[in-house]
Amino acid sequence: MVFAARQLQEKCQEQHRDLYTAFIDLTKAFDTVSREGLWKIMAKYGCTEKFIRIVQQLHEGMHARVQDQGELSEPFPVLNGVKQGCVIAPTLFSIMFSAMLTDAFRDGNIGVNIKYRTDEKLFNPRRLHAKTKIDTIRDLLFADDFALTANTEADLQTSMNRFSQACSNFGLTINTEKSEVMYQPAPGKVYAKPNITTSGRKLKVVDRFTYLGSTLSQNVTIDDEINTRISKASSTFGRLHRNVWHRCGIGQATKLKVYRAVVLPVLLHACETWTVYQRHARKLNHFHTVYLRKIMNI
Incomplete structure (x- = not known):
């Protein structure tokens, strides 16, 4: 995903396009997944009843205790979320998240349009006038690290609104304190600070962001x-x-x-x-x- 993010930056600069990116942090994403909803999504995606029962059994009987000043509370049941540290937890979360994104963006395909060629020189802007293909990149996703992309501020705000509504429908919460926006203007264009909001709160605008351990900069350099x-x-x-x-x-x-x-x-x-x-x-x-x-x- 880091490679995809850097390529997206470089190709938008090469093709003289603005790039707006919202890096979204979800509050306790793995811990707030609705298990009943997850079982239904797995069934809809074609998982067998036997496999779903096995996964359900892995999550049955989960209890937790809280430690405060050296004292432990009584055990209490954990009814939501996937197991932290479990090898299948990221996959289960991705299944649920995929269904959520499908629900969020079923009415449109907003994103960054990238023109490219699969013959001779790739991404050569002087040769994009013929035999070109266009792919739309709407989001970057790795486990619960998520980013929305768009070519205009209005499109990014629309995507944020749809994503926020989908999060509400699926029981997830956007952490507005840690979610940030980065704007990369097209070459020669004057920088104008974007105003992106979610749940009535404005997201912080930054000129660099650490994504999956790598620093992405608004100036596209490393x-x-x-x-x-x-x-x-x-x-x-x-x-x-x-x-x-x-x-x-x-x-x-x-x-x-x-x-x-x-x-x-x-x-x-x-x-x-x-x-x-x-x-x-x-x-x-x-x-x-x-x-x-x-x-x-x-």
Whole structure:
């Protein structure tokens, strides 16, 4: 989804289109799913009665207790939601969420229209006058991380209204404190702060947003993302300073294995989604060289 989000930004810029994105946070999304509604949706989507009964049995007899100042409350039944940490919980939530989105947008197909070609050069704006295809991208979804997209402020507001109504119908609640909007104007267009509301409350407008661990910026570059990754990798390296890097009983070969296994994944998280320029490569190479020298004490 990070790759899709970055591609959407780049193609809107390339095709001189505005991009409005609402990153929506749901309040306790997994804990508020209506189980009875979920069983009905699974049946509608073709799941067998036997399979549905098995899933139901996994959720029967759930109880919880509250701890306050070292004391535990009496157990009470948990009647809503899917199990946190269960391997099938994201899939069950996605089934319910898919049905909700179908209900929300059944009367229209608002979104970002992307023109493309599947022959010769993809996304070449000089060749889009013939034999082009158009796909509409309305939302980005990974588990309960959700984003709505549109080319105009009015379309995004319409999508928000429909989504908000669908959330009410399915028992979910939008967290207006954590939901944010980012506007990327077309090249050469003056920035105008959008006004998007839901449930009578205005959503915060930002120029960058951390989506699935990656920083998306309104200016479409990955400068902020590179700086964030370097900062986090440096912090990860620092936490191992005493126990690994400066510990005499650990050989350099082992230290390098730890560096590759622990530090580099933090530095290069979601790097396959980046559009890298020389300035970014220089920063990454500089970090790599400096910290290898620290490991080798040179």
